[in-house]
Amino acid sequence: MDQYLLACVGAGICDSTLAGDRSTLFEFIRFLGRPVWTARPADADRLLAA
Numbered sequence: 272m273d274q275y276l277l278a279c280v281g282a283g284i285c286d287s288t289l290a291g292d293r294s295t296l297f298e299f300i301r302f303l304g305r306p307v308w309t310a311r312p313a314d315a316d317r318l319l320a321a
Contacts, residue, residue, distance in 0.1 A: 279289050300307050302318045 276289055276293065279292075299310075299315070299318055302321070303310055303314055
């Protein structure tokens with residue numbers, strides 16, 4: 272995540288956009304309730320439907 276954020280800053284993406292991306296990612300991780308590498312597309316669908 273940190274490398275992604277640094278790359279975005281280097282590309283000139285504004286802080287508010289990065290904060291929103293980071294917030295969304297951590298919301299998904301909390302919603303998932305298990306290691307993020309086990310996530311499936313259906314998990315993202317469940318988050319969006321909730």
